[in-house]
Amino acid sequence: MKLKSHLAASAAAGILAAALGAGGIPAAQASGKTYTQEVASAGTCTKMETATVHAFRASGYDVSGHACLKSAGGYTLMIDYSK
Numbered sequence: 001m002k003l004k005s006h007l008a009a010s011a012a013a014g015i016l017a018a019a020l021g022a023g024g025i026p027a028a029q030a031s032g033k034t035y036t037q038e039v040a041s042a043g044t045c046t047k048m049e050t051a052t053v054h055a056f057r058a059s060g061y062d063v064s065g066h067a068c069l070k071s072a073g074g075y076t077l078m079i080d081y082s083k
Helices: 002-023 042-058
Strands: 034-039 062-071 074-082
Touching (some): 042 062
Antiparallel strands (some): 062 074
């Protein structure tokens, strides 16, 4: 079960990294200079946080802060960034 979660998080991070490299921050997921993404569980959010921060930095963005916050639907990944 953990392997499936890890693989899903890794696949999603890979897709995000490709999207960031190809066209910048996905417009539907970004508001101003804070990227947000809904995530179902704390463990997945933590894995996505690490991978997504890495993808932002690899794409030339400066990351000033990031967190996984408890929300109504589970957790929200938040990343503050600038170019």
